[in-house]
Amino acid sequence: MAGLQEVFTALVQKYTDDPHLPETLWQEIRQHYSDKKRHYHNLAHLEHLLGQLSAVKDHIEDWDVMLFCLFYHDIIYKASRNDNEEQSAEVAQKRLEALSFPPAKTSRCVAQILSTKGHAESDDPDTNYFTDADLSILGQSWDAYAIYCQQVRKEYAIYPDMMYKPGRKKVLKYFLQMDRIYKTAYFFERFETQARENLTTEFNTISTTPAPPKAPA
Numbered sequence: 001m002a003g004l005q006e007v008f009t010a011l012v013q014k015y016t017d018d019p020h021l022p023e024t025l026w027q028e029i030r031q032h033y034s035d036k037k038r039h040y041h042n043l044a045h046l047e048h049l050l051g052q053l054s055a056v057k058d059h060i061e062d063w064d065v066m067l068f069c070l071f072y073h074d075i076i077y078k079a080s081r082n083d084n085e086e087q088s089a090e091v092a093q094k095r096l097e098a099l100s101f102p103p104a105k106t107s108r109c110v111a112q113i114l115s116t117k118g119h120a121e122s123d124d125p126d127t128n129y130f131t132d133a134d135l136s137i138l139g140q141s142w143d144a145y146a147i148y149c150q151q152v153r154k155e156y157a158i159y160p161d162m163m164y165k166p167g168r169k170k171v172l173k174y175f176l177q178m179d180r181i182y183k184t185a186y187f188f189e190r191f192e193t194q195a196r197e198n199l200t201t202e203f204n205t206i207s208t209t210p211a212p213p214k215a216p217a
Helices: 006-012 019-032 042-056 063-072 084-098 103-115 125-135 142-154 163-177 187-206
Strands: none
Touching: 006 019, 006 042, 006 063, 019 042, 042 063, 042 125, 063 084, 063 103, 063 125, 084 103, 103 125, 125 187, 142 187, 163 187
């Protein structure tokens, strides 16, 4: 499979004659996703997404929109903010407008990025494929999921456990209460069962309060 930069460059070259713009836009993406505070939402995450989406490429209606969504959906990511999706969508819109990407396609990309805020089911099949791919880490093996948990915790290192754990439990409960975590048949069949097992295990682990130390005799 082609590397991220190669894929992005080929994508951008379809919409501009400026020989420098693909490199300029790529360096912006690389810089954001390589931030030292990113432990999960980084270039490795994009590579994972590209692999997951490439497996269902034949089911995707607009592959170019999907790719732009992939590259820009987490370009803004700060643990202290609750509007990362909106900020990322705004960056995507500005960059796509600069490329003279068709307005309808730009709007679709923006909507797909915003959909990652709640991962709710969409009327747009492409959006469901993207949000499912974005959540595919939840359905990996427990060992891979445990590494993901550690990476997310590092991204939220500014918060002590007394603040982080209630927030994390709220996120886990949100997904566990969904009728279906994965909205497409492809991802549902592959990851739903394992994802629920992983989420439940993490929730129970967080909920377990260590017993207080015994008083000396």
